[in-house]
Amino acid sequence: MQARSRRWLVAIAIAVAAIGCVGTPESGGDTARSSALPAPPDPPDNPTTPAKAALGKKLFFDPRLSGDGSMACQGCHYRHLGWTDGLALSRKVGGGMNTRHTPSVYNTGYYTSWYWDGRAKTLEGQVTAAWKAQIGADPARAAAVIAAVPAYQAEFQAVFGVAPNAENTAQALAAFLRTLNSGESPWDRYTAGDKTAVPADALAGYELFNGKAGCAGCHKPPLFSDGQFHNVGLEAGKANPDPGRFAVTKDPRDLSAFKTPSLRSVAISGPYFHDGSVGSLDAAVRYMASGGKADANKSGLLVDRKLADKEIAQLLAFLETLTSHERFEPPKVP
Secondary structure (H helix, E strand, O other), X not given: OHHHHHHHHHHHHHHHHHHOOOOOEEOOXXXXXXXXXXXXXXXXXXXXXXXXXXXXHHHHOOHHHOOOOOOOHHHHOEHHHOOEOOOXXXXXXXXXXXXXXXXXXXXXXXXXXXXXXXXXXXXXXXXXXXXXXXXXXXXXXXXXXXXXXXXXXXXXXXXHOOOOOXXXXXXXXXXXXXXXXXXXXXXXXXXXXXXOOOOHHHHHHHHHHHOOOOHHHOOOOOOOOOOOEEOOOOOOOOOOOOOEOHHHHXXXXXXXXXXXXXOOOHHHOOOEOOOOOEOOHHHHHHHHHXXXXXXXXXXXXXXXXXXOHHHHHHHHHHHHOOOOOOOOOOOOOO
């Protein structure tokens, strides 16, 4: 697991060096990417272009993609909530409830697997799976509905050279999602040289984050995630514990392990954890700092850090500096 984490972080570091850490406007997300982040990698069969991302943005906000026309992809992902929905668990089209908390789609293009258990191997695959399961669609039928809209027909012809279908609709959506990257946060401005960008408590919190609190063991910059899977004890004592990553790998070491979420904009993206069981960031930090619940498979990185209330407050002050406020304009859906 540590070797995979190192490879993942090295790939990001190489991309940063190659690009020179320069933020660039993304037409789909209407934002300048943080100078701390490289451009997300594109798959060879679906390179991101401004026109494709703009098309995907419209589709993301269009409820006609759903099985009954009632819910857009955006119905679970709101910009002001850090591209989550603010709910512990969300309801699907058709009335069923999800068993896991809606993950943020912020910076989703940087990951190498998707969902809390990492079962989707491509972002396009994740989009298609959510299209079916969350908004209850038959992708081929939904694409036919989109194809009947003249403006969409023209855009798909311009971008893909063919009419809308299930595959290229998912590709357009994925291209848009790869533009939803964090802009400059106060912490980014501080690390870029603006020493007035964050308060003293946040600086003390950063020292704790990297030292006594042990947070950086899993939440590694620039995404503040290692992209790996860890058991933090939240399933302990449940009658039917969620198997987490184990359902994908069948490796007993992955029982109830879930992907490390990014901490960028974490202050606005609660509730927290894979089950949405913790309502405030303060409570989430206290849970992790305490070492979590006893679980035979819990990560060895999770131990009681014996933090004082003042130290918890300093950690929270640091985490709040990771919030960015990009400009975002909802699209005009044809």
